[in-house]
Amino acid sequence: MLQLQAIRDHKDTFIKALKKRNIDGASLLENVLDLDDKRKATQTQLDATLAESNKLSKEIGLLFKSGKGQEANALKEKTGSLKESSKQLGEQLNSIAEELQNLLYQIPNIPHESVPAGSTDEDNEEIFREGDIPTLINDAQPHWELAKKYDIIDFELGVKVTGAGFPVYKGKGARLQRALIAYFLDKNTAAGYTEIQVPHLVNETSGYGTGQLPDKEGQMYHVGDDDLYLIPTAEVPITNLFRDEILNEQKFPICYTAYTPCFRREAGSYGAHVRGLNRLHQFDKVELVRVEHPEKSYQALDGMVEHVKEILRELKLPYRILRLCGGDLGFTSALTFDFEVFSTAQDRWLEISSVSNFETYQANRLKLRYKDENGKSQFAHTLNGSSLALPRVLAGILENYQTAEGIQIPEVLIPYCGFDKIE
RNA sequence: GGAGAAAUGGCAGAGUGGUCGAAUGCGGCAGUCUUGAAAACUGUUGAGGGUCACACCUCCGGGGGUUCGAAUCCCUCUUUCUCCGCCA
Structure with missing residues (x-):
């Protein structure tokens, strides 16, 4: 959520920046400021009425x-x-405040100045590429064929038990998943992130805190009886750990990593691009979350990018990094770098990590603040990134590491797997 | 799931209708003393709105009510604790 004072101070800059998201911010921001003026005026009136009534009450007491x-x-x-007029003013104030709140919820974050304009993923800017694309054997297969051939992932069984998009991992497939999770967590903790385990269901307030609600209402699984949501990413519970907190400046940087399954309804997805592991309703992910001092957040973002790079280097997977354009940028993000691994057998790039700086956008919703050197409360910056999302890494490994004799396990994973080949 | 008790500032904990945004202790910060530190002493120390700055307003788990006036009384929800039941 944008800060009102920031909108007031930088309206024209914000309107220009929102254009990169193909959003006409002029009337939107104008409306917000008008409503806020109205809110202030009503508040002042109400305050005066209450002051008068407080005064009288005291006199009566005496x-x-x-x-x-x-x-x-x-x-x-x-x-x-x-009493009558304060009641009326109070109701007025509430409805204005609610209208203002709803309006603010609809405005996405202001893109960072480096974000390119654009509308689709084709406008994303490739900023880095590394790793050799292997030359595969003649009858190279996509991962869903390999999964069946080696009996390591069973999509049909998942359909039977739950539905499409809920695969069952078997034998060495399951072990490889576990190995990846352990390997990622080890890399992250070695880099200074504290490992935590968080709930996989969150309440509505948490959904609003990180911005999944109301923007992505239909994308989360909702447990109606208890009014809870299955997490679409560990970002939600981890970041909400800091909801309503006022941190001491010395606490920065706060670095957490967690493994969780992620649940996404993916309403509207279809076709060949969702085959196999490419798009699932339930998948595993190891996530990084950082809470940072505003002056350090972009440095932190670069650090996270470097960290993910190192992991992909170790896995020896060919990948590229994209700077997302305005149109592809997530609702709450100011700047996002997507990592994509090249899936040789499918001949396409698969997104495996998304690293973002949300600046104060989430912090404002979360009321996540810190005390600056003058003792004043300021909003912190929040960041997160995948390190990494499992299914597509798995797809990348299966496809890029396939040989006529079976699937070679990347060197760094062998100690975690206890085997070096799937055959 | 059943019965009972509770929810107050960073923490502990007083406060049962008016002068209570809230005693006291601890912690934090600043100072005195000290070569320095500790101890001791003094001061200061919740959040939000509003204002150039004051004034002023709101907040004692959430919501609603009674009253001229609510941390305090009533209703309701949530959470925590104790006991019982069930259970990985």
Whole structure:
């Protein structure tokens, strides 16, 4: 959520920046400021009414104490109309505040100045590429064929038990998943992130805190009886750990990593691009979350990018990094780098990590603040990134590491797997 | 799931209708003393709105009510604790 003061101070810059998202911010921001003016005016009126009524109440109290019941009762009459008008003003204020809140919820984050304009993923800017694309054997197969051939992932069984998009991992497939999770967590903790385990269901307030609600209402699984949401990413529970917190500046940087399954309804997805592991309703992910001092957040973002790079280098997977354009940028993000691994057998790039700086956008919703050197409360910056999302890494490994004799396990994973080949 | 108790500032904990945004202790910050530190002493120390700055307003788990006036009384929800039941 954008800060009102920031909108006031940088309206024109914001309108220009929102254009990169193909959003006409002019009337939107104008509306917000108008409503806020209205809110202030109503608040002032209400405050004055309450002040008057507080004053009278005190006088009445004193009169009763000094035994002047008559005079006190006379004053009581006066408070009636004040009560009535403060009630009305209060209702007015509430409805204005609610309208303002709803409007603010609809405005996405302001893109960072480096974000290119654009509308689709084709406008994303490739900024880095590394790793050799292997030359595969003649009858190279996509991962869903390999999964069946080596009996390591069973999509049909998942359909039977739950539905499409809920695969069952078997044998060495399951072990490889576990190996990846352990390997990622080890890399992350070695880099200074604290490992935590968080709930996989969150309440509505948490959904609003990180911005999944109301923007992506239909994308989360909702447990109606208990009014809870299955997490679409560990970002939600981890970041909400800091909801309503006022941190000491010395606590920065806060670095957490967690493994969780992620649940996404993916309403509207279809076709060949969702085959196999490419798009699932339930998948595993190891996530990084950082809470940072505003002055350090972009440095932190670069650090996260470097960290993910190192992991992909170790896995020896060919990948590229994209700077997302305005149109592809997530609702709450100011700047996002996507990592894509090249899936040789499918001949396409698969997104495996998304690293973002949300600046104060989430912090404002979360009321996540810190005390600066002057003792004033300021909003912190939040960041997160995948390190990494499992299914597509798995797809990448299966496809890029396939040989006529079976699937070679990347060197760094062998100690975690306990085997070096799937055959 | 059943019965009972509770929810107050960073923490502990007083406060049962008016002068309570809230005693006291601890912690934090600043200072005195000290070569320095500790101890001791003094001061200061919740959040939000509003204002150039004040004034002023709101907040004692959430919501609603009673009253001229609510941390305090009533209703309701949530959470926590104790006991019982069930259970990985």
